[in-house]
Amino acid sequence: MLTKKQKRINWILVGFLLLLSLFFLFPVLWMLANSFKPDAAITADMNSIAAFVPPVPNGSFFENYITILTNTNFVRYMANTLFYAAVLILLGIVVNGLAGYALAKIRFPFREQWLLIIMMLLIVPTETVITIHFLIIAKAGLLNTVLGYILPMIVNPFNIFLFRQVFVSLPDDVYEAAQLDFCGPAKYFFTMVLPMSKTVVATVSVFTFLNVWNDYLWPSLVFTSSDLLTAQIGLNSITSNDNTTMGQTLAVITLVTIPVIIIYSLFSKQIVEGVTSTGSKEG
Amino acid sequence: MKRKNSIMGMAFFGPALVLLTLFLFLPMVLTFGFSFTDYFALNPELTHFVGLENYLNIFKDELFVKSFLNTVKFVLIIVPLQCGGALLLAMAINRAAHCKKYFKVAFFIPVVMSLAVVSTLWMQIYSPEGILNTLLGQIGIQTQPFIHSADQALPSIAIMSVWQGMGYQMIIFLGGLQNINPALYEAAEMDHATSWKKFKDITLPELKPLCVFVFITVTIGAFRMLVQPMVMTGGGPDHSTYTIVYDIYETGTVNWEMGLASTMAIVFTIFVVVLTIIQNILTKDKEGKHVNKKAKKN
Numbered sequence: 001m002l003t004k005k006q007k008r009i010n011w012i013l014v015g016f017l018l019l020l021s022l023f024f025l026f027p028v029l030w031m032l033a034n035s036f037k038p039d040a041a042i043t044a045d046m047n048s049i050a051a052f053v054p055p056v057p058n059g060s061f062f063e064n065y066i067t068i069l070t071n072t073n074f075v076r077y078m079a080n081t082l083f084y085a086a087v088l089i090l091l092g093i094v095v096n097g098l099a100g101y102a103l104a105k106i107r108f109p110f111r112e113q114w115l116l117i118i119m120m121l122l123i124v125p126t127e128t129v130i131t132i133h134f135l136i137i138a139k140a141g142l143l144n145t146v147l148g149y150i151l152p153m154i155v156n157p158f159n160i161f162l163f164r165q166v167f168v169s170l171p172d173d174v175y176e177a178a179q180l181d182f183c184g185p186a187k188y189f190f191t192m193v194l195p196m197s198k199t200v201v202a203t204v205s206v207f208t209f210l211n212v213w214n215d216y217l218w219p220s221l222v223f224t225s226s227d228l229l230t231a232q233i234g235l236n237s238i239t240s241n242d243n244t245t246m247g248q249t250l251a252v253i254t255l256v257t258i259p260v261i262i263i264y265s266l267f268s269k270q271i272v273e274g275v276t277s278t279g280s281k282e283g
Numbered sequence: 284m285k286r287k288n289s290i291m292g293m294a295f296f297g298p299a300l301v302l303l304t305l306f307l308f309l310p311m312v313l314t315f316g317f318s319f320t321d322y323f324a325l326n327p328e329l330t331h332f333v334g335l336e337n338y339l340n341i342f343k344d345e346l347f348v349k350s351f352l353n354t355v356k357f358v359l360i361i362v363p364l365q366c367g368g369a370l371l372l373a374m375a376i377n378r379a380a381h382c383k384k385y386f387k388v389a390f391f392i393p394v395v396m397s398l399a400v401v402s403t404l405w406m407q408i409y410s411p412e413g414i415l416n417t418l419l420g421q422i423g424i425q426t427q428p429f430i431h432s433a434d435q436a437l438p439s440i441a442i443m444s445v446w447q448g449m450g451y452q453m454i455i456f457l458g459g460l461q462n463i464n465p466a467l468y469e470a471a472e473m474d475h476a477t478s479w480k481k482f483k484d485i486t487l488p489e490l491k492p493l494c495v496f497v498f499i500t501v502t503i504g505a506f507r508m509l510v511q512p513m514v515m516t517g518g519g520p521d522h523s524t525y526t527i528v529y530d531i532y533e534t535g536t537v538n539w540e541m542g543l544a545s546t547m548a549i550v551f552t553i554f555v556v557v558l559t560i561i562q563n564i565l566t567k568d569k570e571g572k573h574v575n576k577k578a579k580k581n
Contacts (some may be wrong), residue, residue, distance in 0.1 A: 010380045017375055018382065021389040024446070030414050031404050046417045099299035108292020121307055123559045127507055127528045128552045131535030131544050132310035135324060155302035155319060174418045185291055214397035216510045221536055232399040236514065239403050246407060250420060253400045268388070271395075276458035 026052070035250035036061055042246055064251035068238070073226055074252065076260075077234030084150065084230065085212040089205045091154045093194070096204070099155075100163025101189055105170070115164070121157040134221050149222045155213070159204050166200040167193065203274050206267045213260055229258050317545035324539040337546035347547065349522055350530040354506060357526065360441040361448075361505040364394040366497055369449045373456035374486070387457070391450035400445075402514035405443045406430065430516050440511050440524055448504065452497045458488070459493040493500060493565045499562035503555055527551050 022029075033054045034042045045051045055061065068074050102108060103115050103148065133152045142148030170193065194201060212230075219230040235256050239249045264271060293300075318337060322330045341347045350559065376386045408415050409429035416426045429439045467485050476484070487494070509528040511516050518525035531551065535544030 010378075013375060014379050014381045015384055017379055021386060025389055025392065026414075027404055027408050028396075028447075032410070043412070045420075046412075046414060051414055051417070095298045095302065098295040102292045102295035106288055106292040106295060108289045108296065111292065115294065121303070123556055124307070124311065124504070124552065125507060125555050126549045127509070127531060128314060129307065130309035131531060131541065131548065132313050133306060134536050135313075135541060136310070138324075151302075152306040152378055155299050155306065157303070157307070160299060185295075189295075200290070210395065214399075216397070216399050216514075232397055235399055235403065242358070249403065249407065253403050256400050257396050260397070261392075264391075264395045272387075275454045 016258070031250050031254060034247060035064055035254045037247055038063065039245045039247055064245070065255070066249040068248055068251050068255065072234075072238050073229075074231075074234060074238065074255065076227070077229050077231045078255070080228060081213055081230040081232075082259075084146070087207050088148060088153055088212050089208045092156060092159060092208050093201060093204060095154050096156055096159040097163050097194065097201075099160045099190065101167050101193060103160070103164045104167035105172070118157045118160055118164075122161065130217060130221070133218070137222060144223055144225050144228065146228060149219060149228075153218070156208075159208075162200060163197075163205060166197050199270070202267065203270045206263060206270050207274060209263055210260060212266060227276075311506045314545045314548050317541050318549045320542045322540075322542040322545075324541045330542075333542070337543055338550070341543065341546055341550070346525070347527075347530055348520065350527050353522075353524060354526045354528075356437055357441050357444075357508045358502055358505040360438060361445055362498065362501050364442070364445045365449050365452060365501050365505075367495070368445065369452035369497065370456050370490075370494070372449065372453045373460055374482075376453070377457060377460045382573060387454070388455055393447040394450040396447065398510040399442065399514055401447050402511050404514050405439075409439055425478075430524075431520065433521045436512075436516050436520060436524045440508075440515060441505075444505070444508070444511060448501070451500065455493060455497060456490065459490050463489045495562055495565045499558050503558055506551075506554065506558075 013173075029052050033052050034045075036054050037045070038060070042051075045053075103111060103118070137143055137148040137152070140148070142151070171214060214232065215230070216232050219233050223229050223233060226234075226237070235252050238244055239253055244252075319332060319334055320330050321333050321337075331559060347543060370413050376383060376390075381384065396404075407413055409415070411426055411428065411431070415429070419425075419427065428435055430436045463485065467489070468481060471481050471485060507528055508526045509532065512524035512526060516524045518529050527547065528551065531544050531547045534547065
């Protein structure tokens, strides 16, 4: 039980943190409130607390959002990104999952060496190879194609390692039983291994989604055609247009953020566990 | 059986291996090879082997030196603020008996927002007529140029990055704090230890491996600074927010000077690898001592 003094300290601490969180989130609150206002109102409200209060809903409440959704290619960009994310999640689970499984359970030549190499690859920052990716994709004539964008992003040493760590603790006897059975190794992987490892599949999917959705550099290099852009690059081309108002800019960035907020609220447990595990694994 | 295993192993590992070769091994070998040439991607026939010339030249190149120093400035501002801020926040939230869940979410929100979104938002916030200048005006501070001046652009972007990234390390520290054995604090309380003493003698030593990990990952993250200046300032004003990775990107994909860009990439990679090795040595060492200490106690 807390003593009286501890209770008082606790309330001061909680009060302080509440104030701090409001102060901390002021850019986000300002973004949300003003994405519903015309520019004149944004400027007029700037000097008072009204800057953080959304306007009274009326006929033009969603004006900025409607303009963005109807007058620009934005819906297309969002749909593109969702499609890329879905493809990369599927291919990523198959390619990295199979590799992780091989490294965990199949005794093939040089397995330990491969595992060591994969772990060493975790150190190499993407920036080292991104100009060469660009060169390879350009030479292959795949610039400005979906394939050119997706190919370098499928394989991920970190995800291979993550899958391997989980698969290694699966029981061996089930695998041996499946070998004797008519059920082949590939079928066994998809019908038994993956369903038994829902947590790691969910973690990898969520992080792949966030990665694809928020990525900026690679899509900005590969795509030049406005039909294929991802939401982040599309957002930049919309907001850098001189005809876009401040209110519309705030509406676009709010729209781009909505999917990640949804994912975060659905999978916050996986996300927090994923984040904490990066710490505990290394530390 | 052995044969079957190697066939099956390769069938399972093969797809990943092909992609790893194409998009990691080959690029790494090429980057290393190109770094000793004057490879110009628009005219590859004219490529010469130039030995270590690029490595000497980039450090004579004013722009690269400037981008290098800018990157160091980013690191020096971001690392203490982000690591220290995250640790203080985590300790405060860990002690709070109410609204814990809300705090964890509130301070984590900027982490899930993308760099492009955050940069675009803060461009509005930092604008001369923007909300930040208005708020500062109300407490009597005159209008600041922020990202529009060569003096303030870098610290402005650095502070925005701290704001965005801090929640991630806060969650890591919270996980660490929750793993500390409460009996340690109870014992200290019986000795009437002050809060500072508890922090110094229990919290910090228990969190040490985690602190090293956070310190190094934040340093590497700050070292990789690119998207924020790219969106907000284009590296300006007067190249004051131009970074190493920005230079690699422009030299390689805008000017097509792959030779030079590769040299820069190798120098950059060496820094990152050295930092990671230091981290591994420090955390391994600490873990070892940690175990010994526990063993002695028993």
